Amino acid sequence: MSAPVLYGPIGSGVRSVAPSVEADPLGIYVAALSMWSAAISGTVKVSSQGSARPVVVWSALVGKSSRGKGKTKRAAEHIVDKALGRFLATHTTASLTSGAALVNHLWKQQEATKDREEGRDIRALLLEEEWSETLKAADKRYPTKLRVAWDGATLDNTTKNDPQVVKDPALVLHAHITPSDLEQYVLRNKTQAGGGSYNRILFFLLNTVPMMDDDDISLPPVDGDALFHAYRWATAERRTISLAPEAKPLWRKIRRYSRILNESLPEGEGGYIERTAEQTLRVAACLAASECSELITEVRLNAAFTLVRRSVQDVMRLVQAGAQGAVKRQPRSLMDKVRARIEMHGGKAASKELLGFVGGSAEEVRALPGVVVKVEKEGKSGRPKTMYRLADAPPSPAPAPKVAAPEEDSPVRPAAPAPRPRPRDATPAPKKPVAQPAVPAPAREENPFRAAL
Known part of the structure; x- marks a missing residue:
């Protein structure tokens, strides 16, 4: 698996802090890139097929609790915080579990800033460190509103008073989730996956990193001057970033790659990568803005494609692992x-x-x-x-006669063992009777009637 290119000032900051934190450098880079896209999304667009599209980059870091997802967030904040001023402190939110709450949050921010000289500010960073809890409590309109926000279309919400309407929302989602929760709340939801709710998010599997000897080591200072000047340049006026002529051949290859990959995969897998080309264009626009440029060169486009291609590989691994688990968990008929x-x-x-x-x-x-x-x-x-x-079972045998159980009052005596047969002595041959001498019969009396008298 090819490693993504850590490009520009953000990539330089990641390389400087990575040796001092137990976290995957890729996770730090992705988190910092999402924060950067949220900060510039109010004034920067990217040209795509004749229309201006948002540059927001949504991402989700997938890993076990021991993979340091929280450490990637703190390291990313360390890289971009000084360059972005108070943006992270004033525009970060979490735990919006309904579509109405999402629209209401952006609408309140819009109303609070509509009288500013610079214009309204509808930027927001939705930072979900426990995304599974949000997905568990989310209502049916939550994924629909997320899709509309990623597209940059108008968000609306019906209330008892006046309707809440937010045009050109600039919302960025960055989430943390474990593989088991992702499989339960995202991969099993075939309806939302088919509707495109999750191909707007770049999923990345975090790798293990070597354990550090000292837990109290502090992050080194980061040279954020380049990113600071880029942020001032990006927010000074509205800008539209477009492809340089030299990058168009590579862009056609990326679009062809995305189409072939999507058509060759089953619907359950292809639904997660349908927006590979546009995701690449958005990442490339953010990289161009980090260098104060309105052109996406071939080098920037290639760096963006290495990142998005890594996300495609990771999400395929996650989807296929979830499918294998579903086969094992198939309920009995x-x-x-x-x-x-x-x-x-x-x-x-x-x-x-x-x-x-x-x-x-x-x-x-x-x-x-x-x-x-x-x-x-x-x-x-x-x-x-x-x-x-x-139908294929043999007839059940007749039940055995029940043996009368002993009464409760009478003590149960153990059964006496059956008497063992004793060997019979050999029968001796019968002895012949000895002839006795004949005894003479008594003589009869002369009068036979004497006994009767």
Whole structure:
């Protein structure tokens, strides 16, 4: 993966502070560039196909809590703060969770500055260090108003009194978010992604950096004279930055690259990079303004393209990782739930054992292929029950007879072990009876009736 070019006074400031902070230099550069675009967006435009477009650069740093997203913000402020005067202190806001709140904030700022000699000031830096909390609480109009603000179109809000109207808004969003929260609140929202809410933001994955030995090291001073003079030049009058003739061949290649890439990717992935060409033009215009120039040279355009191309690579990695996670988290189908529930109950399940646990109605379960429904009745006077079986399941065996449980009052005695059979002695052969000598029978009496008398 090619490293983006850290260009101009902002890139020079990043290189001077990067050795003294545990943060990805790319994150510092992106944060400082977004702050710079917000500061000059009130007076500077970029020419694109015959129309003047805003130069606002929206960005989001994606990384774990240990990747130093907060440190990138503090380092970026250290680079641009002195050059921008009190801009960051007076124009930074956060936690606007509704479209109405967003319009109301810009409208109040517009009304407070409409009588100035320099004209109204509708610049704002929306710095979301906990972007996931904002996305969690945001209403449906929030992403719509963000899209309108990035395009520089008119924002309006209906109130009880007069309608609030903000023309040519100059709003910049810079956000911090973890990969898991990005996947939950951004990548899963296919409707907003398809509507273009997120291809207006440049996403960057932060890399790990070596650990520093001294936690108390302070940031070195930055030579901000060049950026200071550039800020005075950019805000002194309205300016329109355009492509130099030498940069037009490269610009055509960038547009062709953006179109081919968008057409070759699935809709779920291409929706995040549809504005690659315009993003490159906006970044290049900011780099030109940082050097007090109204021309985008080939060198500046190439530096801008290396940054936007890195964002394209990072967002593709994030989208593809989110798609793989979605496949792993794919919920079970109704048939899988019904099958598991019926098998849990031994091959058949009653309505009360099934329907309340699978998330489907009786009609939906009956319509499933492979599910057999039968009404059974227990005994002659029993109430009929609807039973569900699987067509490919064998019939459930008859239930085993229940063994009477011992009474609670009687102590439970352990079952006596079965008597082991004793070996039987060998049966001796029967002895022959010994012949006894014959006993002579007693002689009969002469009168047989004597016993009767």
